[in-house]
Amino acid sequence: xxxxxxxxxxxxxxxxxxxxxxxxxxxxxxxxxxxxxxxxxxxxxxxxxxxxxxxxxxxxxxxxxxxxxxxxxxxxxxxxxxxxxxxxxxxxxxxxxxxxxxxxxxxxxxxxxxxxxxxxxxxxxxxxxxxxxxxxxxxxxxxxxxxxxxxxxxxxxxxxxxxxxxxxxxxxxxxxxxxxxxxxxxxxxxxxxxxxxxxxxxxxxxxxxxxxxxxxxxxxxxxxxxxxxxxxxxxxxxxxxxxx
Amino acid sequence: xxxxxxxxxxxxxxxxxxxxxxxxxxxxxxxxxxxxxxxxxxxxxxxxxxxxxxxxxxxxxxxxxxxxxxxxxxxxxxxxxxxxxxxxxxxxxxxxxxxxxxxxxxxxxxxxxxxxxxxxxxxxxxxxxxxxxxxxxxxxxxxxxxxxxxxxxxxxxxxxxxxxxxxxxxxxxxxxxxxxxxxxxxxxxxxxxxxxxxxxxxxxxxxxxxxxxxxxxxxxxxxxxxxxxxxxxxxxxxxxxxxxxxxxxxxxxxxxxxxxxxxxxxxxxxxxxxxxxx
Numbered sequence: 001x002x003x004x005x006x007x008x009x010x011x012x013x014x015x016x017x018x019x020x021x022x023x024x025x026x027x028x029x030x031x032x033x034x035x036x037x038x039x040x041x042x043x044x045x046x047x048x049x050x051x052x053x054x055x056x057x058x059x060x061x062x063x064x065x066x067x068x069x070x071x072x073x074x075x076x077x078x079x080x081x082x083x084x085x086x087x088x089x090x091x092x093x094x095x096x097x098x099x100x101x102x103x104x105x106x107x108x109x110x111x112x113x114x115x116x117x118x119x120x121x122x123x124x125x126x127x128x129x130x131x132x133x134x135x136x137x138x139x140x141x142x143x144x145x146x147x148x149x150x151x152x153x154x155x156x157x158x159x160x161x162x163x164x165x166x167x168x169x170x171x172x173x174x175x176x177x178x179x180x181x182x183x184x185x186x187x188x189x190x191x192x193x194x195x196x197x198x199x200x201x202x203x204x205x206x207x208x209x210x211x212x213x214x215x216x217x218x219x220x221x222x223x224x225x226x227x228x229x230x231x232x233x234x235x236x237x238x239x240x241x242x243x244x
Numbered sequence: 245x246x247x248x249x250x251x252x253x254x255x256x257x258x259x260x261x262x263x264x265x266x267x268x269x270x271x272x273x274x275x276x277x278x279x280x281x282x283x284x285x286x287x288x289x290x291x292x293x294x295x296x297x298x299x300x301x302x303x304x305x306x307x308x309x310x311x312x313x314x315x316x317x318x319x320x321x322x323x324x325x326x327x328x329x330x331x332x333x334x335x336x337x338x339x340x341x342x343x344x345x346x347x348x349x350x351x352x353x354x355x356x357x358x359x360x361x362x363x364x365x366x367x368x369x370x371x372x373x374x375x376x377x378x379x380x381x382x383x384x385x386x387x388x389x390x391x392x393x394x395x396x397x398x399x400x401x402x403x404x405x406x407x408x409x410x411x412x413x414x415x416x417x418x419x420x421x422x423x424x425x426x427x428x429x430x431x432x433x434x435x436x437x438x439x440x441x442x443x444x445x446x447x448x449x450x451x452x453x454x455x456x457x458x459x460x461x462x463x464x465x466x467x468x469x470x471x472x473x474x475x476x477x478x479x480x481x482x483x484x485x486x487x488x489x490x491x492x493x494x495x496x497x498x499x500x501x502x503x504x505x506x507x508x509x510x511x512x513x514x515x516x517x518x519x520x521x522x
Binding site for chain 2: 117120193208209213
């Protein structure tokens with residue numbers, strides 16, 4: 001039987017929909033992925049096979065062929081694992097829901113059937129929405145990031161088993177609600193850095209203020225001296241990557 | 245160090261800016277799972293051993309480099325002359341175009357990189373050239389070689405250049421508290437709002453992005469200012485490229501004060517920030 005599910009591939013900041021076409025037919029037991037997959041996509045074969053096995057489903061010993069269309073663009077990364085596994089399960093008849101228009105699957109499989117996070121979820125979801133997608137199945141670990149996108153139903157999933165049961169209507173998953181983050185207030189707390197602690201150096205502070213106000217590039221030329229004002233290492237760690 | 249405190253005075257992000265920053269970090273794979281939207285401007289401090297490729301971005305399917313991760317934020321390069329020349333030259337195009345196109349066999353991708361470059365360096369290898377507190381022990385040749393690491397075109401793209409003077413002993417000892425970052429940031433935000441309003445039709449956001457035509461429109465000087473600039477040119481021997489830089493910086497200083505026109509004192513202050521190309 002043939003099944004078709006969709007996923008998205010990212011080229012820089014732009015996305016293209018990719019159709020994962022799975023066909024299971026009689027013949028020598030075989031598992032082949034075509035459509036310009038690179039090494040990380042080809043390796044998915046082993047992950048999918050084992051993940052399905054460890055979800056207590058017997059993989060049909062038939063000829064399994066997966067085509068990633070359009071077949072003329074290169075596919076890389078581990079985000080194709082989930083759509084390919086779902087494609088196989090639909091083609092095997094394990095998942096009974098076959099209407100998958102306007103739905104995409106993104107996720108990497110672990111051998112035990114867990115769904116691991118992938119990179120680039122936010123741009124993928126934004127691009128998917130632009131391309132007319134309504135529902136996105138994404139790894140649970142990426143849900144925060146995806147919830148920024150308005151008008152796209154995000155289904156965060158943790159295991160292959162869970163996706164299967166959800167699609168068969170046996171289980172409910174809390175859909176991640178859209179979090180309105182239109183109000184962006186840069187808050188730089190959690191570290192005690194403040195210009196007030198810098199003794200003297202008024203001219204440098206002024207120059208940096210002007211640089212920040214006009215977006216000007218700035219070069220500071222100075223003598224090597226330890227006027228570092230007792231920054232703890234902890235502080236400098238926080239400042240380089242401070243998220244809310 | 246003072247540079248570490250720069251993020252505390254950077255202006256607020258708009259939603260679109262935050263979204264773009266988050267997208268780039270998401271692609272690079274350095275977004276933590278508990279993070280939704282990144283709400284602070286990035287502050288990237290790559291070590292000077294960084295390669296040109298990790299600076300600009302690269303890989304078989306190119307991933308964003310440091311300059312793209314610093315998008316809408318600050319790229320801080322400490323000890324500028326210690327960076328490989330090749331790495332620094334990579335910055336030239338992106339500084340001007342605010343985007344970088346990386347071509348590899350598999351793909352040719354364009355990532356935005358609208359960052360503010362802040363760099364620090366010593367005036368010479370020993371560090372005391374012109375300091376007035378200790379004699380410099382470097383040979384002229386060594387100083388020349390040290391400074392030659394930074395090419396003219398790169399220096400040309402740096403609007404503000406300032407000499408950091410040693411702190412006097414009295415100031416170290418006293419407990420006087422300087423201005424709070426919060427207050428400075430308020431002024432910065434105000435100045436940014438003025439600029440955003442003014443440049444709405446031109447799809448730019450900051451004074452640093454002004455094109456020659458826009459400089460003519462928005463950086464008009466009064467007679468006093470013109471006279472001062474002319475005098476500065478002849479006596480200090482400023483280069484032609486310094487001219488537009490001074491006008492842009494003067495525009496920002498006027499914006500910080502909320503002034504419509506650039507006054508002579510704004511020009512005077514801006515001239516001070518052309519330290520290196522006298």
